[in-house]
Amino acid sequence: MxxxxxxxxxxxxxxxxxxxxxxxxxxxxxxxxxxxxxxxxxxxxxxxxxxxxxxxxxxxxxxxxxxxxxxxxxxxxxxxxGLMPKAGTPERYRAQQWLAFVATELHKNFSWLWYKDTPAETKTAVKDKLNKRFAELDAHLKSNDFILGKTFSAADAYAFTIINWVNFLGMNLKSFPNLQAFMDRVAARPxxxxxxxxxxxxxx
Structure with a gap:
């Protein structure tokens, strides 16, 4: 492939x-x-x-x-x-729910920040929305090592990839310590x- x-x-x-x-x-x-x-x-x-x-x-x-x-x-x-739960199980749909969340709430919003012609007010609104989603993830990760719980999954790979864009777009995770710890945990995987x-x- x-x-x-x-x-x-x-x-x-x-x-x-x-x-x-x-x-x-x-x-x-x-x-x-x-x-x-x-x-x-x-x-x-x-x-x-x-x-x-x-x-x-x-x-x-x-x-x-x-x-x-x-x-x-x-x-x-x-x-x-073990990177995705078995097809047809409730756990699989929960994983797909998180993948959809990353795709629509994070990935799609981040996309606006990459365009040079995106108006400043739009970028501000997008960053505000992303910070709200970061807060949601931060709360979730307070009691979970990874998005699906204790085990690394495909959802973590996708979330890590997209959230890492804060480092290139003038943002940071200082207000979200649990999310930052998650990012560090994923980054350290061999x-x-x-x-x-x-x-x-x-x-x-």
């Missing part, structure tokens, strides 16, 4: 899940500004939306996209890794470290 990624983008989430599950991925770096691959070919030919992540499972099939879907897809390739090093986000 091939993962199309950009360092530190939301594609880091499936990259982390693959590392944690022991799934080998071929990495294909995408220049998101130019929408080009390293060989100069047009990334729009791979994914017409121009976004990462995308996973090519088979050469003759369309790529799979959307970070919250890809982390589940990869987790399901190695169910013994497989997460491997993914970060592979993307050049920390020194190898």
């Amino acid at each position: 091939k993962l199309y990624y950009s360092p530190g983008a939301c594609s880091l989430a499936p990259h982390i899940v693959a590392k944690e599950a022991g799934i080998a991925l071929d990495l294909e770096k995408v220049d998101l500004a130019a929408h080009k691959l390293t060989d100069g070919t047009d990334y729009y030919d791979v994914n017409p939306r121009g976004y990462v992540p995308a996973i090519r499972v088979k050469a003759d099939e369309p790529v799979l996209t959307e970070a919250n879907v890809l982390v589940q897809f990869l987790a399901d390739q190695k169910p013994e890794a 497989k997460v470290q491997e993914a970060l090093k592979a993307e050049g986000l920390i020194a190898a």
Whole structure:
């Protein structure tokens, strides 16, 4: 399988899940500004939306996209890794609920902050909303090591990836100590470290 990624983008989430599950991925770096691959070919030919992540499972099939879907897809390739609860169980739907929360309440809102032409008042409103969601997570993580409880899951990989963007967008987690502790806990995981090093986000 091939993962199309950009360092530190939301594609880091499936990259982390693959590392944690022991799934080998071929990495294909995408220049998101130019929408080009390293060989100069047009990334729009791979994914017409121009976004990462995308996973090519088979050469003759369309790529799979959307970070919250890809982390589940990869987790399901190695169910013994315990990164997603069994399909059809209440626990699975709870995990999917959290993945949807990250996708819609965090990821989508953060996206506005990356655009240079987003009005200042919009950015302020978005940051206020994100801080409210951080407060919700902070309260949840007061009694939980990870989003689903005591065990690391695909939901943590996705949340960690997106929340880490505070470091690039003039935000911080100083008011949310439990959430900061969660971020530190995830960052310290050996497989997460491997993914970060592979993307050049920390020194190898």
